[in-house]
Amino acid sequence: MSLCFILLYICMHGVNTDEMKSVTEGDSVTLHTDLTEIQKDDQLFWRFGPKDARIAEIYKQSHPIYDDTNGIFKDKLQLDTHTGSLTITNVSITQTGVYKLTIINSKGNSYKTLGVSVYGVYTDEVKSVSVMEGDSVTLHTDLTELQRDDQIVWMFGPKNGRIAQIYKQSAPIYNTNGRFRDKLKLDNQTGSLTITNIINEQAGVYKVAIISSKGNLYKTFRVSVYAGLPIPVITRNSSNCSSSSSVSKCVLLCSVLNVRDVSLSWYKGNSLLSSISVSDLNIRLSLSLEVEYQDTNTYRCVLNNTITNQTQHLNITHLCQTSSDIVPHSYYGNTETVIRLVVSALMGVAAAAAVVVLIYDIRSRRAEQKRRHQTSVKH
Known part of the structure; x- marks a missing residue:
């Protein structure tokens, strides 16, 4: 089921609310019809939640009828018989969500949608948790076992978006959209939340509301995600x-x-x-x-x-x-110059030696020719 959670109220995708109300848990909130008085042929229906479950109605100024099939509104609803306005007393997180009003009469039908946001009372204590990117981290409720009437609600971020919940030991429900897709695991026994293969975008503040018949408990976690470190x-x-x-x-x-x-x-x-x-x-x-x-x-x-x-x-x-x-660069330059000079000198010496040899060879040949000529004249 695809849900969009804003603060602590729930709204189905595509539903626009005409009015939003915020209330602290334990207080009362009244949802007004804006009628001054119910007429004789008026019929009013109040519905709640993504399934539009009917929770209260009044017909032709008769006594109100309350229908609480889920048990979350037990002894908490009051319908004003003059205006049809609905009051929820001792409100809790389980009553957060979208409420719809239908007014039916001879003049036609009218509709109104109201969103209710309930703020839990969290302590100032925040537990800090650090984890390396890519690892898994578990946020513990510190419960040993969930009871049959317990409800666990996990929220994330500055808007307290609801990301996971478990109710009366039923199957966990996850917000499967966005950054937490396929990364959340709720422990059916304790309600603890595990985030797998965590990334930096999942760092932030997590809150859990533990709702039971014995009272409600709230915990806050600040999760810091660190990337792997390079070697300096x-x-x-x-x-x-x-x-x-x-x-x-x-x-x-x-x-x-x-x-x-x-x-x-x-x-x-x-x-x-x-x-x-x-x-x-x-x-x-x-x-x-x-x-x-x-x-x-x-x-x-x-x-x-x-x-x-x-x-x-x-x-x-x-x-x-x-x-x-460290050998200076200039030193390398001087050495190169000396080498060039030595090579040039050697080449000069070699050339001079070659000239001397050539001259000696020419003189030797001339002397030999002269000696042969003299010998032939005598004979």
Whole structure:
């Protein structure tokens, strides 16, 4: 059955109320017909709920007739014999809903629809419950067993939308629309409510009304849903690193992305050094730390929420190096120049050697030719 619950009154989809009334549980409320006096041929019918169950009627100024087949209006209805207005005494949450009036007479029929919202008296005590996104959480009524006349009503959000109920040990009824589709489970024995595979949109205030013949009990829960946490990333902020003749310092950044409802902290051993917290979604959250290059202490960056945490330990040796450990860019440039000069020099030497060899070879050939010529002349 598809129901739309607004505050603590119930209205069927598509039903518009001509008038709405709000009342505190235990008080009385009167639903007016706006008639000054019932005429002799007037007939009035009062109906209640999604099934339009007839609960009261009066005909031709006769005595009122009350019809309470469900038992929720027992000894609580009073019809004014002059105007036909209906008064509900000692009202409770079970009387919340839509009331319809039909007036039949010789001049024609008229209709009126009224919505009644009943506010339960909740204590100031709110039980806080924290859960990781994707897990299940159970909100307990603290009852050991439901009695035959007990009614359990679970509500959610600032408008107290009714999301689940169980009445007289019958089958549970759920609001199957919207964010809670296929995610609610009512315990038939205790009335406790379990929300499965919970998401952030289901975080908020939950209320339960436990209605019985012995009296009514109300409880309030505040459910906080936390997403899984990423591991913090530590990087070196080179632009802020400094050095002097006596000490060199290294500036580090611990960062996380896309987090909310968390704290990011730096620890030196077990001592807290600094911390930053955010509640709204933060695209990038960062916290800086300045250490000396030769620092031998242990540091860690911790991201945490109410439920869990993630830790990244700092490796100073890896991220922070002294100036002597870092070869300047200019050094690499000078070395490259020297190498080029050496190569050029070597190539020059090789070329000179080649020229010397060539000259020697030419002279040797000429001397050999001259020697052969002289020998031939003698002969």
